[in-house]
Each structure stands twice: as C-alpha cells, then as structure tokens.
Amino acid sequence: MSAGKADGSPLLSIEKVDKSYGKQRVLDCVSLCIERAERVAIMGPSGSGKSTLLNCLAGLEVPDSGKISFLGRELSELGEAEVTRLRRESLTSIFQFFHLLPTLSARENVEFPLLLRKDPKKERDAKVEALLEEVGLVHRAEASPSELSGGEMQRLAIARALITEPALILADEPTGSLDSKNSDRILALLQQLTERHQTGLLMVTHDADASGICTRVLQMHDGQLKENDL
Numbered sequence: 383m384s385a386g387k388a389d390g391s392p393l394l395s396i397e398k399v400d401k402s403y404g405k406q407r408v409l410d411c412v413s414l415c416i417e418r419a420e421r422v423a424i425m426g427p428s429g430s431g432k433s434t435l436l437n438c439l440a441g442l443e444v445p446d447s448g449k450i451s452f453l454g455r456e457l458s459e460l461g462e463a464e465v466t467r468l469r470r471e472s473l474t475s476i477f478q479f480f481h482l483l484p485t486l487s488a489r490e491n492v493e494f495p496l497l498l499r500k501d502p503k504k505e506r507d508a509k510v511e512a513l514l515e516e517v518g519l520v521h522r523a524e525a526s527p528s529e530l531s532g533g534e535m536q537r538l539a540i541a542r543a544l545i546t547e548p549a550l551i552l553a554d555e556p557t558g559s560l561d562s563k564n565s566d567r568i569l570a571l572l573q574q575l576t577e578r579h580q581t582g583l584l585m586v587t588h589d590a591d592a593s594g595i596c597t598r599v600l601q602m603h604d605g606q607l608k609e610n611d612l
C-alpha cells in the first residue's frame with residue numbers, strides 16, 4: 383500500500399513555490415492543494431511554467447523556495463532513493479511521447495515497476511493481465527512498443543502508470559501527439575480508470591477537451607497559478 387494513504391493529509395500540497403532559471407522567474411509563489419482522487423488540469427500559454435511545475439512535483443527539479451508535500455511528506459526532506467521510489471510507485475507520470483521501454487514487450491513494460499519492487503511472479507502476472515484487459519491491450523501483450531499505434535502506446539503508458547496503484551498520476555500533454563479519435567479514447571480511459579482506482583490526476587494540457595475530464599481547471603500565466611471559474 384502507498385505510504386500515507388490512510389492519514390488525513392491532502393494528496394498534494396504546494397506552498398509558495400518559486401523557481402528561477404537565471405534571471406527569469408518561471409514559478410512565482412505557486413500554491414495549490416489537491417485532495418485524494420481529484421482530477422485537476424493546468425492550462426496556459428507556452429513558456430508559462432507548467433512543465434517546470436510538473437518537474438518540481440516529480441522531484442526532477444528542485445524549487446528555489448517553498449514547500450511541496452505528497453501525502454503529508456515533504457519532498458525536500460526525502461532522500462534521492464525515496465524520491466525515486468515515489469516516482470516509480472506512488473506519483474507516476476505519463477507523457478506526450480509515452481516514454482516506453484523499446485526493448486521490452488507491451489506486457490513487460492507494464493510489469494517493469496512490479497519487477498523493480500520484487501513482487502512475486504504470480505501477483506505480477508495477475509495484475510498485468512487485469513490492467514492490460516482494462517486498457518484493451520491483451521491481444522497486443524507480446525508486441526513491442528514500436529509495433530503499436532500512438533493510441534495503443536498511450537494506453538500502455540497508462541497501464542504502466544497505474545500498475546503500482548499510485549495515489550497521483552502526473553500527465554504532461556497526454557493527448558498532445560494523438561488524433562482526435564485516439565485522444566477522445568485516451569481521455570475517456572483516463573477518467574474511467576482514475577475514478578475506478580481512486581487515483582488523483584494532475585494534467586498539463588493545451589486541449590480544452592482534455593481539461594473537460596477534470597473537476598478543476600487552473601490557469602498558469604507568467605509563473606502564477608489562478609483558479610478558473612467553471
């Protein structure tokens with residue numbers, strides 16, 4: 383079970399986070415609180431700081447000041463190994479260009495996070511099979527990622543992101559490289575699976591349809607985050 387899931391702290395708490403590259407302030411006093419199983423979209427112009435915020439949340443960038451807590455645990459107080467484990471198991475990501483492992487089959491890509499934490503084979507097989515079924519890819523389980531369509535690759539990436547039952551999925555333009563039919567299918571799947579598994583979703587997107595599956599939509603402008611009136 384994911385650390386801290388049972389206590390009363392919010393899923394994610396961001397308090398007054400600042401980040402600059404040289405003289406450019408990219409995140410300007412960003413604060414945000416996300417409750418468990420909430421789906422939140424961040425929209426805003428190119429260069430406004432959206433990916434930088436996601437990178438800070440994923441532990442890939444370190445804010446200059448401010449506080450980020452995930453399930454009550456402050457990221458800056460965790461060691462590198464713990465942040466890596468968090469990203470692998472509790473706070474997983476999906477991306478515009480999927481980031482699948484090209485030398486592994488579809489099934490092995492989904493299984494990989496469970497192998498890393500040494501789950502027994504029987505459990506791994508059952509979980510992988512169930513998730514491949516949920517994303518409609520059982521028939522493509524032995525294919526390599528390069529043999530899959532863009533929509534199939536993103537469905538596989540979603541299965542891999544969900545296999546460890548994370549508390550939060552970070553999604554950076556998850557429909558950015560898909561046509562509208564595949565994009566609709568991915569969004570429906572993301573909504574359905576995050577609801578079913580009670581997984582939080584924080585999505586950066588330019589796509590109004592994508593933000594439509596979220597319960598809250600925020601706007602980023604010049605490094606500042608503002609809530610939309612829906």
Ligand SMILES: Nc1ncnc2c1ncn2[C@@H]1O[C@H](COP(=O)(O)OP(=O)(O)OP(=O)(O)O)[C@@H](O)[C@H]1O
Binds near residue numbers: 403427430435
């Ligand atoms: N590692 C870096 N070093 C220097 N500047 C950076 C770095 N990463 C991002 N930036 C700059 O910070 C600003 C914000 O970038 P960021 O990628 O967060 O924007 P974004 O809102 O995600 O944009 P897009 O919608 O185009 O992906 C941009 O001006 C970018 O050039």
